[in-house]
């Protein structure tokens with residue numbers, strides 16, 4: 616429960632909200648719900664309080680009331696920085712959609728200073744090394760003229776591949792994550808923005824594209840893989856990780872990250888015209904100490920077939 620604290624503009628409501636959060640931390644959800652309802656009588660447009668009330672009502676087993684509170688939180692903050700709409704998707708009352716950019720940006724801007732330590736020490740993050748192993752095992756020449764790191768974050772994935780890349784570009788939604796990446800001095804260029812918009816707007820072409828633990832913030836993989844394909848040179852490689860589940864489609868997990876079934880990954884790659892080389896089960900991180908099921912994928916944009924001698928040419 617880590618609602619971003621945004622003031623209601625009413626000092627008493629803010630104080631009640633803080634006290635309600637203390638009650639949440641102590642596990643007294645019934646008292647917290649009462650206090651949050653009182654807070655919202657004073658400040659009915661207080662998105663953080665509606666959001667926390669949604670979480671608390673869910674803890675109390677009141678699913679419909681929780682959905683109502685998340686709905687109010689989403690309505691109270693059009694940027695949806697808390698990700699209330701994602702809870703509505705998770706609760707099955709709204710269809711799966713792309714994550715709001717402002718939610719992802721707020722999440723990672725807040726996370727950036729402690730990201731490297733939290734991921735590597737706390738969550739046993741291994742996506743960069745697993746992806747590097749998979750690309751090496753694919754038989755790739757391991758010399759890339761221009762590589763692109765999608766959702767580069769602080770540069771953990773970029774750092775693993777840097778020795779093999781003459782030029783390395785990174786793109787990420789979160790300026791604070793990009794500031795951490797810049798300080799590492801491993802990228803030739805860093806851009807702030809959404810991965811699909813970046814790919815669609817750019818004219819650069821890459822012979823290697825990396826997406827280490829990024830696609831869990833996207834629902835349907837078809838648009839991003841189509842955009843990736845357009846930015847690849849013939850013979851280029853794409854390496855990415857996803858969280859997965861036993862079904863075929865895309866589901867939003869309780870953690871508010873999307874899990875992609877293997878069939879969805881295969882289908883989206885095939886539709887994009889990319890040839891799958893590797894799709895291996897792997898765990899890139901833990902969640903509350905438990906390994907999260909995932910997949911490591913490597914795909915190729917096949918070079919065009921050359922005609923036999925004597926064919927064509929007229």
Ligand SMILES: C[S@@+](CC[C@H](N)C(=O)[O-])C[C@H]1O[C@@H](n2cnc3c(N)ncnc32)[C@H](O)[C@@H]1O
Nearest residue numbers: 723766767768771772787788789809810827832
């Ligand atoms: C779990 S971090 C992984 C960062 C990095 N790839 C690594 O291996 O450490 C996910 C990153 O993806 C970025 N991200 C998520 N959705 C994005 C999108 N649609 N466009 C650009 N960046 C995105 C986040 O801002 C965050 O920095």
